[in-house]
Amino acid sequence: KRKYFMAGRINLIQRSKIRELFEKARKMENVISLGIGEPDFDTPEVIKDAAKRALDEGYTHYTPNAGIPEFREAIAEYYRDFYKVDVDPNSIIVTAGAYEATYLAFESLLEQGDDVIIPDPAFVCYVEDAKIAEAGILRIPLREENEFRIDPDELVEMVTKRTRMLVMNYPNNPTGATIDKRTAKAIADIAEDYNIYILSDEPYEHFLYEGAKHHPMIKYAPDNTILANSFSKTFAMTGWRLGFAIAPPQVIKDMIKLHAYIVGNVTSFIQIAGITALRDKRSWDALKVMRETYAERRKLVLKGLKAIPHIEAFRPKGAFYIWAKINPELDMSSEDFANWLLDNAGVVVIPGTAFGKQGEGWIRISYATKKEQLIEAMDRMEKALETL
Numbered sequence: 001k002r003k004y005f006m007a008g009r010i011n012l013i014q015r016s017k018i019r020e021l022f023e024k025a026r027k028m029e030n031v032i033s034l035g036i037g038e039p040d041f042d043t044p045e046v047i048k049d050a051a052k053r054a055l056d057e058g059y060t061h062y063t064p065n066a067g068i069p070e071f072r073e074a075i076a077e078y079y080r081d082f083y084k085v086d087v088d089p090n091s092i093i094v095t096a097g098a099y100e101a102t103y104l105a106f107e108s109l110l111e112q113g114d115d116v117i118i119p120d121p122a123f124v125c126y127v128e129d130a131k132i133a134e135a136g137i138l139r140i141p142l143r144e145e146n147e148f149r150i151d152p153d154e155l156v157e158m159v160t161k162r163t164r165m166l167v168m169n170y171p172n173n174p175t176g177a178t179i180d181k182r183t184a185k186a187i188a189d190i191a192e193d194y195n196i197y198i199l200s201d202e203p204y205e206h207f208l209y210e211g212a213k214h215h216p217m218i219k220y221a222p223d224n225t226i227l228a229n230s231f232s233k234t235f236a237m238t239g240w241r242l243g244f245a246i247a248p249p250q251v252i253k254d255m256i257k258l259h260a261y262i263v264g265n266v267t268s269f270i271q272i273a274g275i276t277a278l279r280d281k282r283s284w285d286a287l288k289v290m291r292e293t294y295a296e297r298r299k300l301v302l303k304g305l306k307a308i309p310h311i312e313a314f315r316p317k318g319a320f321y322i323w324a325k326i327n328p329e330l331d332m333s334s335e336d337f338a339n340w341l342l343d344n345a346g347v348v349v350i351p352g353t354a355f356g357k358q359g360e361g362w363i364r365i366s367y368a369t370k371k372e373q374l375i376e377a378m379d380r381m382e383k384a385l386e387t388l
């Protein structure tokens with residue numbers, strides 16, 4: 001009988017620490033989760049109606065491999081209208097969320113002997129994608145004193161002949177940091193000068209506060225950027241798996257080729273609903289309400305955290321996360337601290353180390369949770385932490 005063994009590549013993939021904590025929390029009662037990176041809103045009615053209508057109109061067939069042409073046009077139109085960036089619809093591929101867009105970029109661009117620079121901390125999938133692509137991984141630290149932006153000088157220092165790609169993600173998960181125009185331009189210049197691709201993962205582009213603006217990297221380095229984006233957060237559509245990538249001509253060609261054999265296309269009627277999401281004013285009105293609700297919660301949590309001992313929040317201007325520092329005098333690791341909070345306050349937060357070594361000493365708090373739950377969680381955390 002043939003024995004099963006795992007391919008070496010797959011063996012390298014790490015189970016997410018986030019999942020471990022969720023599994024522990026699931027076995028407990030009366031737990032409030034501030035761990036979830038998913039909008040708690042329902043998809044706007046107008047988008048759901050468009051999907052139902054598309055089904056009735058016969059959008060039940062195979063779609064072109066790169067996505068339905070009218071949907072790709074609507075995406076290009078959105079970038080033109082919203083950011084004044086010209087995008088050729090042929091440079092767009094429709095993907096199963098930003099996740100697939102990211103995976104395709106790693107697999108199309110990297111091979112053994114190539115290096116990729118990934119921020120630390122960073123969203124969990126980049127490192128695992130790099131391992132699957134068998135690329136070398138360098139982590140560029142994001143520092144509080146730099147508002148968790150990539151430091152262009154530090155980046156130049158890290159670049160070698162092997163460097164093929166840099167990953168960026170603003171507004172940022174887990175820190176909530178945003179990027180400014182000057183830094184975006186400086187990084188774009190480095191990418192052009194050293195012939196490096198930028199994978200810019202931008203699913204939180206619409207969640208900005210205190211007047212912050214988003215700077216899509218295709219605006220500054222159009223020939224070097226692979227932009228990954230998604231409807232998941234923007235229109236609260238995580239389960240629809242609707243996303244896309246925009247990339248330079250040769251790269252998009254390879255991504256489309258690979259896409260045909262790995263995941264398959266996003267369901268046709270969902271792509272048709274995506275056109276409505278982008279073109280109908282009502283979906284943008286719904287986004288405005290969601291953004292305002294997040295803004296209110298953000299204020300509430302930042303204010304609440306001020307009263308809680310042993311945690312100090314970075315004041316983020318984007319996404320729906322708060323990155324908070326644990327009092328070093330407690331001498332607790334991020335993981336111990338998150339476990340302690342779960343055991344003693346019944347609140348789930350994510351240990352910073354889930355996002356990289358630099359996350360040691362930090363936790364991520366998500367406010368994609370109802371206001372009442374947030375208030376209750378703050379209260380519980382305050383009471384529990386006062387005992388330490």
Ligand code: PLP
Nearest residue numbers: 037097098099123173230232243
């Ligand atoms: N990129 C970042 C930074 C994320 O935080 C997430 C989801 O949490 C994703 C990508 C995945 O999004 P999607 O649902 O579009 O695959």
